[in-house]
Amino acid sequence: MDPYTLYTLLTLASVGKAGLILLVAPQYPRRITRGMHSWALGGLMMGMNFALFVLAARALVPESVALGGAVTLGIGGTILVFVAVQELRERFYSKFVLLGVFVFTAVSNAYTLYAGHNKLRIITNSALAAAVFFMISYALLRSAPPSGRSIYRVTGVLALTISVVLAIRAVNPLILGSPIVHPMDENWVQQLTYSAILIGNVLGSLCFGLIVAEELNAELHQLASFDSLTRIYNRRVFENLATEELLRARTKREPVSLLMIDIDHFKQVNDSHGHAAGDAALVRVAETMEESLRHRDLFCRYGGEEFGVLLPSTAQEQAQRIADRLRLAMMHAGFRYGEEDIPLTVSIGVACIDRPPYDLSLIKHNADRALYLAKQTGRNRVAVV
Numbered sequence: 070m071d072p073y074t075l076y077t078l079l080t081l082a083s084v085g086k087a088g089l090i091l092l093v094a095p096q097y098p099r100r101i102t103r104g105m106h107s108w109a110l111g112g113l114m115m116g117m118n119f120a121l122f123v124l125a126a127r128a129l130v131p132e133s134v135a136l137g138g139a140v141t142l143g144i145g146g147t148i149l150v151f152v153a154v155q156e157l158r159e160r161f162y163s164k165f166v167l168l169g170v171f172v173f174t175a176v177s178n179a180y181t182l183y184a185g186h187n188k189l190r191i192i193t194n195s196a197l198a199a200a201v202f203f204m205i206s207y208a209l210l211r212s213a214p215p216s217g218r219s220i221y222r223v224t225g226v227l228a229l230t231i232s233v234v235l236a237i238r239a240v241n242p243l244i245l246g247s248p249i250v251h252p253m254d255e256n257w258v259q260q261l262t263y264s265a266i267l268i269g270n271v272l273g274s275l276c277f278g279l280i281v282a283e284e285l286n287a288e289l290h291q292l293a294s295f296d297s298l299t300r301i302y303n304r305r306v307f308e309n310l311a312t313e314e315l316l317r318a319r320t321k322r323e324p325v326s327l328l329m330i331d332i333d334h335f336k337q338v339n340d341s342h343g344h345a346a347g348d349a350a351l352v353r354v355a356e357t358m359e360e361s362l363r364h365r366d367l368f369c370r371y372g373g374e375e376f377g378v379l380l381p382s383t384a385q386e387q388a389q390r391i392a393d394r395l396r397l398a399m400m401h402a403g404f405r406y407g408e409e410d411i412p413l414t415v416s417i418g419v420a421c422i423d424r425p426p427y428d429l430s431l432i433k434h435n436a437d438r439a440l441y442l443a444k445q446t447g448r449n450r451v452a453v454v
């Protein structure tokens with residue numbers, strides 16, 4: 070296939086891909102939709118970059134306009150891919166800096182083409198593109214946590230490879246002294262560059278699709294596992310993890326304790342200050358408790374104004390001390406809503422299991438009884454059964 074037919078096909082593929090992405094993007098959560106929009110727009114710009122070469126080949130656009138415009142659009146599209154990655158990961162990027170890079174690309178191309186500085190044009194364009202691909206690769210590799218998300222690493226390495234190839238292209242005229250003046254020039258650096266860009270375009274699209282799927286999975290996992298208000302575990306996940314912890318404790322013959330925590334007179338907070346104040350109070354309690362717990366402790370919103378804490382390897386006496394620490398932490402933390410200080414205290418029921426059966430419903434039942442006792446005996450207190 071001759072290069073111009075290939076570029077025509079790439080133009081059509083880029084436009085088709087962008088159209089498809091724009092069509093499906095609105096169904097996704099907001100941050101994913103934003104990332105997809107930037108990605109589609111980036112793809113569209115890259116498609117126009119290929120289209121300019123085709124138009125120049127058909128003598129529909131002057132060669133110099135095609136060369137300068139294509140590179141500017143190509144780098145612009147690459148910048149938008151970087152924006153898409155940052156948006157998907159909800160990370161900061163400076164619109165002004167990126168716009169500055171884009172404008173610089175356009176101006177430097179116009180100048181070097183006008184003045185006939187081909188060598189400078191190749192070096193500047195290749196270095197700029199290498200830098201943007203490096204930024205993409207850095208953003209992707211940084212997004213990959215220690216476990217899972219291998220697709221971020223694969224895509225990051227792909228972007229890094231393209232960045233290295235472009236860097237070679239940037240330094241090549243300096244070393245060999247033979248500038249590359251046309252995209253279709255037959256030399257190994259030029260062929261390597263365009264192969265890398267073309268392969269990167271196809272593989273990059275595939276990888277980006279997989280990244281979107283990965284992000285969607287993470288979003289669904291978040292929705293299914295965490296309470297949307299307090300951002301701590303919900304009851305379902307807590308009970309699954311607590312059951313695993315109890316199995317582990319049975320094998321090791323270790324004690325496990327459960328705290329059931331309930332906000333005192335919470336109905337009054339809602340009734341006197343409104344539901345939004347009640348919601349803010351729930352968040353305040355969750356934050357205060359979380360700050361006072363160990364990393365290993367399991368903490369969840371059980372429902373309504375009730376929270377649960379599972380304390381692994383913790384005997385009853387120690388659990389009682391922890392519960393009292395949590396109660397005092399809440400009492401002293403205070404809660405301010407608007408201009409008002411609203412008193413917020415909790416009652417806590419403590420139960421412990423240190424011999425079979427290590428049964429979740431049994432320990433939960435006992436902690437509920439203890440909580441009832443704490444409420445009956447005056448609230449803002451800890452009770453044990």
Ligand SMILES: Nc1nc2c(ncn2[C@@H]2O[C@H](COP(=O)(O)OP(=O)(O)OP(=O)(O)O)[C@@H](O)[C@H]2O)c(=O)[nH]1
Binds near residue numbers: 332347374
């Ligand atoms: N704002 C808000 N209120 C909630 C939420 N879930 C449950 N509630 C409210 O929590 C209140 C619980 O009230 P009660 O069960 O009577 O308990 P209480 O007023 O805390 O009294 P004691 O537990 O006996 O000290 C109810 O008014 C519920 O509407 C929530 O997500 N947000």
